Amino acid sequence: MSEPGIQYPETDDEVARIVSEACANRRPIEIRGGGTKRGYGRPLQVASALSVEKLSGITNYDPSELVMAARAGTPLEEIEAALALNKQMLTFEPMDHRPLLGASGVPTIGGVFAGNISGPRRISAGAARDSLLGVRFVNGSGEIIKSGGRVMKNVTGLDLVKLMAGSWGTLGVLCEVIFKVLPRPETMATIVVKGLNDAQAAEAMAAAMGMSVEVSGAAHLPESVVHKIADGALKGGPATVLRLEGLEPSVAVRRERLVEEMHRRGEVSVLDADATTSVWRDIRDVKxxxxxxxxxxxxxxxxxxxxxxxxxxxxxxxxxxxxxxxxxxxxxxxxxxxxxxxxxxxxxxxxxxxxxxxxxxxxxxxxxxxxxxxxxxPQPAALEALTKRIKEQFDPRAILNPGRMSSAV
Incomplete structure (x- = not known):
């Protein structure tokens, strides 16, 4: 449902017109997607807002190429549903901030990349920005800019694609994103090591990551929080959890090796694929x-x-x-x-x-x-000066989400 005082453009040209008018009038505007992360960052002092909610839809997806293009306001659940039909996934496992921030709304793919939202698989598959191949956005002067494409290329100078990831709407209004995806694992399992304190858990996780078993998630849950994960499935003291994913025969072999190693450190159990999904979703979303x-x-x-x-x-x-x-x-x-x-x-x-x-x-x-x-x-002085110069180039009148990341950006 549309809210008063918020503009909902349906095309890139409409976005450009709204931003151009705001620039001409020196009128700061809030840039938002589904609104699930509005409580993230410094409060904005603005009188109007632009939502990309109606810039929605998957614009190109060929599963054989492992690349998808979508408009920025496309709901994340729509993206994930389309990928699931082809047994594919977003590798970087983006967090849903609604439970933590008490927010409503619907997470969008543009919001995921604008915040560089990366979950537990970050240690093995990289961050959201590492999957981003191309962007189309409107800068603070109302100009439509396209950068990148459907393949990864070497760049010199500023990499606009990576620069937009994690800029939280302060450099431009994302209109479309192009990103790579990967096949969904055939199965998964989680090795649970019980009873380790924080220091012992750090050593155990380091040992697991050093093995050739391809751990895709490594987390430690002290006793004070473990009962809140997966409806208490890990109850009974602190739990160190290690996730394995892949083809079933491969996971079985790697699981045996990891269980043997972790038995030297504490009591070990193994969670099946369904329990693994629940545990890592709760870790991802900071339940x-x-x-x-x-x-x-x-x-x-x-x-x-x-x-x-x-x-x-x-x-x-x-x-x-x-x-x-x-x-x-x-x-x-x-x-x-x-x-x-x-x-x-x-x-x-x-x-x-x-x-x-x-x-x-x-x-x-x-x-x-x-x-x-x-x-x-807070950034070191030299980096802060560079950040200010970049902001001035992209948004010369500082109208896009002004001050969200700092007093300067």
């Missing part, structure tokens, strides 16, 4: 910290990326200073932190720096907090 829509949990949540060996050290250091709950994905390199009340931004980023660096994004907090705290990781 342990969900519940904002029901008012159950409005505590600040951080998404922290560090070296896999540093994740458990970060959590241990924070627990000495403040109340924090946490679990680990990406072999321990992605840490989801839920704070008790204050986001403790200075403390979190201080410890990250002390542990060798990384970045922290405040994914969930109230609007006042998101306005006061740097939501995205």
């Amino acid at each position: 342990p910290f969900a519940g904002a829509s029901a008012g159950v949990s409005v505590k600040p949540v951080w998404r922290v990326s560090v070296a896999p060996s540093a994740g458990h050290q970060l959590v241990a250091a924070l627990r000495l200073k403040t109340g924090v709950d946490a679990f680990f994905d990406w072999q321990g390199g992605l840490v989801w932190l839920q704070m008790e009340a204050d986001p403790e931004a200075d403390l979190v980023r201080k410890y990250i720096k002390a542990l060798g660096g990384g970045h922290a994004t405040l994914v969930r907090a109230d609007a006042a907090t998101r306005a006061a705290v740097p939501v995205f990781e």
